[in-house]
Amino acid sequence: MISKYAIGVDYGTESGRAVLVRLSDGAEIAEHVTPYRHNVIDEKLPESGLKLEHDWALQHPADYIEVLTQSVPAVMKESGVDASEVIGLGIDFTACTMLPVDEAGQPLCFNAAYKANPHSWVKLWKHHAAQEEANLINEIAAKRGETFLPRYGGKISSEWMLAKSWQILNEAPDIYEVADKFVEATDWVVGQMTGNIVRNSCTAGYKSIWHKQDGYPSREFYKALDPKLEHLADTKLRGDVLPLGSKAGELTADMAAQMGLAPGIAVAVGNVDAHAAVPAVGVVTPGKLVMAMGTSLCHMLLGSEEKQVEGMCGVVEDGIIPGYYGYEAGQSAVGDIFAWYVEEAVPAYVVEAAKQEGISTHEWLEKKASELNVGESGVLALDWWNGNRSVLVDTDLTGVLVGLTLLTKPYEIYRALLEATAFGTRKIVEAFHSNGVAVDELYACGGLPQKNRLLMQIYADVTNREIKIAASKQTPALGAAMFGAVAAGAAAGGYDNVVDAAAAMARIREETFKPIPANVAVYDKLYAEYNQLHDYFGRGANDVMKRLKAIKEEASVH
Numbered sequence: 001m002i003s004k005y006a007i008g009v010d011y012g013t014e015s016g017r018a019v020l021v022r023l024s025d026g027a028e029i030a031e032h033v034t035p036y037r038h039n040v041i042d043e044k045l046p047e048s049g050l051k052l053e054h055d056w057a058l059q060h061p062a063d064y065i066e067v068l069t070q071s072v073p074a075v076m077k078e079s080g081v082d083a084s085e086v087i088g089l090g091i092d093f094t095a096c097t098m099l100p101v102d103e104a105g106q107p108l109c110f111n112a113a114y115k116a117n118p119h120s121w122v123k124l125w126k127h128h129a130a131q132e133e134a135n136l137i138n139e140i141a142a143k144r145g146e147t148f149l150p151r152y153g154g155k156i157s158s159e160w161m162l163a164k165s166w167q168i169l170n171e172a173p174d175i176y177e178v179a180d181k182f183v184e185a186t187d188w189v190v191g192q193m194t195g196n197i198v199r200n201s202c203t204a205g206y207k208s209i210w211h212k213q214d215g216y217p218s219r220e221f222y223k224a225l226d227p228k229l230e231h232l233a234d235t236k237l238r239g240d241v242l243p244l245g246s247k248a249g250e251l252t253a254d255m256a257a258q259m260g261l262a263p264g265i266a267v268a269v270g271n272v273d274a275h276a277a278v279p280a281v282g283v284v285t286p287g288k289l290v291m292a293m294g295t296s297l298c299h300m301l302l303g304s305e306e307k308q309v310e311g312m313c314g315v316v317e318d319g320i321i322p323g324y325y326g327y328e329a330g331q332s333a334v335g336d337i338f339a340w341y342v343e344e345a346v347p348a349y350v351v352e353a354a355k356q357e358g359i360s361t362h363e364w365l366e367k368k369a370s371e372l373n374v375g376e377s378g379v380l381a382l383d384w385w386n387g388n389r390s391v392l393v394d395t396d397l398t399g400v401l402v403g404l405t406l407l408t409k410p411y412e413i414y415r416a417l418l419e420a421t422a423f424g425t426r427k428i429v430e431a432f433h434s435n436g437v438a439v440d441e442l443y444a445c446g447g448l449p450q451k452n453r454l455l456m457q458i459y460a461d462v463t464n465r466e467i468k469i470a471a472s473k474q475t476p477a478l479g480a481a482m483f484g485a486v487a488a489g490a491a492a493g494g495y496d497n498v499v500d501a502a503a504a505m506a507r508i509r510e511e512t513f514k515p516i517p518a519n520v521a522v523y524d525k526l527y528a529e530y531n532q533l534h535d536y537f538g539r540g541a542n543d544v545m546k547r548l549k550a551i552k553e554e555a556s557v558h
């Protein structure tokens with residue numbers, strides 16, 4: 001039998017990667033990464049050099065296309081697979097990563113008339129400058145008793161489509177006016193491959209308050225926010241919303257030529273990175289929490305019923321795997337916090353020591369931190385370096401370190417940061433579990449489980465649960481390829497549904513991380529302290545973080 005293949009393209013925060021996957025067994029034949037030429041644009045705009053304000057995070061749409069034209073031909077070349085054997089392609093993306101486009105589907109930032117306006121660019125998921133809009137959305141939605149609110153854990157995030165769109169209206173009404181549509185980057189890139197933009201049910205459901213039965217919120221609700229938003233859903237957000245696994249269209253001849261693929265192959269509707277990873281670790285039933293661990297951490301879980309859970313990002317019917325309610329929660333920085341520490345705060349002697357040993361600074365810190373007993377450092381942290389996504393849903397919260405002394409060592413702080421993120425995850429696990437969405441097992445995928453064993457042991461100890469690790473290093477891309485195979489269908493050599501695709505293609509590692517009872521006991525005590533700090537700083541007892549932010553904003557006006 002001739003092997004068939006699909007390509008999965010995973011769009012992360014700093015780079016995109018293509019993986020060529022064999023459909024019979026999920027073997028990853030070749031992979032290639034293309035770093036985004038413009039990376040995250042958070043200081044000044046390309047070309048005009050316009051300085052961006054705090055909390056902005058933009059991207060350049062051309063970088064996404066470069067991933068297709070660089071990484072896809074590279075995997076084809078490396079593998080030696082003939083283009084005729086590749087039957088489908090799927091992508092996954094960070095989200096809500098959104099952009100305004102014109103009638104032709106072209107990003108407004110490609111237009112000389114608009115590109116000096118930062119609102120014409122892609123707003124990356126971690127663009128956090130729409131918190132004021134989010135606060136108002138939540139206040140007004142709560143006052144009106146909007147029924148969608150409980151589906152989003154009681155709060156709509158500043159990271160999502162509505163807050164970002166409203167920020168455009170408030171700060172750049174001309175861009176709002178001229179935008180034909182606001183689209184998720186995942187849908188835009190798929191549209192570039194097929195020649196037609198369609199929306200997917202996953203980003204629409206989790207990031208744009210779309211519901212399978214009810215559609216978007218009512219016009220009255222949008223109007224209550226701002227009369228100019230009344231028609232947002234039927235104008236800027238219009239367009240078909242197709243379920244995950246659907247075929248968005250076929251690869252155009254032009255893009256096929258640039259990507260080294262055959263024209264006409266099936267392209268799946270867009271997906272979200274964390275969501276695509278779920279079938280890629282073989283999770284297609286409830287009770288198994290999948291943690292996509294990278295710069296941020298997304299928690300994905302299936303349930304048979306729709307439950308209300310404080311601070312979850314959302315519950316969407318068929319949002320991850322058809323037939324189940326897909327639950328999502330998350331932490332908006334995890335790896336990014338460790339990166340901050342390594343890049344901004346370790347002393348030179350640590351960097352030098354790591355260099356001498358021929359290992360990375362992370363690895364050196366991990367090694368030294370592993371020698372500590374649990375609780376030995378006396379240092380505790382709150383993991384809010386990029387705000388709090390779940391369960392507080394507040395991007396104005398910031399980080400905390402408690403317990404520092406003149407004897408505190410860098411690796412003790414590093415360990416406290418690893419632990420803080422694990423406590424943040426425990427908070428989420430408990431929120432689900434205590435509200436009737438069972439979390440019996442943990443699965444981890446993404447870059448971090450491959451990079452840091454201490455981190456994974458800490459997560460097992462803090463949550464008191466065994467953790468299974470994805471065999472693939474590229475789980476979102478593998479999942480995206482599965483959806484590409486589903487879009488192609490069994491008749492073409494793919495699969496008819498993602499459950500069948502997962503049965504054949506998903507794998508986990510044999511080795512798991514099991515909780516160590518002695519560590520679990522100490523972490524219970526530390527978690528109780530974390531919880532107290534969490535509520536003190538996060539639930540209004542002391543709003544020092546918000547006051548500091550206000551002072552900082554005032555002081556930064558030059």
Ligand SMILES: Nc1ncnc2c1ncn2[C@@H]1O[C@H](COP(=O)(O)OP(=O)(O)O)[C@@H](O)[C@H]1O
Nearest residue numbers: 012013294295335336338339362446447451452
């Ligand atoms: N040894 C390590 N221990 C902990 N974190 C690490 C280590 N090496 C890199 N990181 C962090 O991993 C993150 C990148 O994760 P990865 O999954 O590769 O990326 P992404 O989330 O963009 O897909 C960065 O934030 C980086 O700080």
Ligand SMILES: O=C(CO)[C@@H](O)[C@@H](O)COP(=O)(O)O
Nearest residue numbers: 012013094095274294295296
């Ligand atoms: O918000 C989501 C998913 O809902 C993610 O796309 C976002 O956290 C970015 O994820 P990564 O850290 O790039 O893996």
